[in-house]
Amino acid sequence: MMGLIGLTVISTCSGCKSETNGNTKVQVEMESGEKFVIELYPEYAPKTVENFINLVKEGFYDGITFHRIVDGFMAQGGDPNGTGSGGSPKTVKGEFSSNGYEKNTLSHTKGVISMARSNDPDSASSQFFIVFDDASFLDGNYAAFGKVIEGMEVVESFQKVKRVKGSDGAISKPVEPVVMKKVTIVE
Template sequence: MPKGDEASSTQTEQGSAQPQQLGENVKTYEEIPEGHPVVTVEMENGKSFKMELYPEYAPQTVANFVALAEEGFYDGIGFHRVVEGFMAQGGDPEGTGMGGSESNIVGEFASNGFVQNTLSHTRGVVSMARSGHPDSASSQFFICYDDATFLDGDYAAFGKVTEGMETVDEFLKIERTANTMGEAATPVEPIVMKSVTVKR
């Protein structure tokens, strides 16, 4: 599946949260996790944070994230894009913004006909990165540093950091170089998730 770099939408000028990949090979999950799964992310530096996932807003998105986490997909993968005042983006096995998991998932947001997802992109909210194609998200996700409500309705928000947001904030302390969009966003030292586990 062809994949490219991070941003190419109307949100580019505001710093869109997008890898480029085509909306092909869309996977559908029959089993949706019940309740609010809690994800614990242990970082290589020994710090951690927890995210609560909300299938009532984005059931396929949550099912996909849980499945990837439970198979160990995210273990050893880092955050490749960290933008002050916007978000931290990770989940790309290539670490470039061009990679992802084998399958894409349907885009569960209003502009793609999924009006039940009213979860707003506020500080700490977790959402899926994608390309311009609505059904192109796979494994890359981002965590909002500040309110980014201009993404509402166009990206599948599906959870929120409930503990350890200070760990995510500390990503900003690492020196970053400019990416292809001119953002000071590429960490010079890897920010790696040692393990990502789920408690259902």
């Protein structure tokens, strides 16, 4: 089972930069039609950003759910199994200080997106989470790599869905799937 922990992939992604400020932006369209935009920060976690961009370009996230939603904490998605136990075939080295990577100083503040992982610091693949509020206690232990810059109210609305007890022991598993219909690079 993948918990909150980070993954990283270092490399460059040509053709992935936004013309406005140089950072790639990703739009997530939910099944409901609502949308939000994430700005990616390769200066903090370049391999993680590259991995995420590659998955977006492959259409990996299309139709995948946010399978874990914890009030006041975060929404986690990106597992093709929808259970928290799956991921993409590729993993990335964890880009965070407790894993020997000092460049990632991005704090887990409201709207920050970060990689989920197992206890293995280099196990992140496709699962990510978005924090609802300050979660700075995660800093240095997870690869934060971007932030919701438009539509945070859409992400916050996930907390309104009915949930039951999940495998984490919390009331976190949505009764009705919270589905990412289409995830695309915004250029």
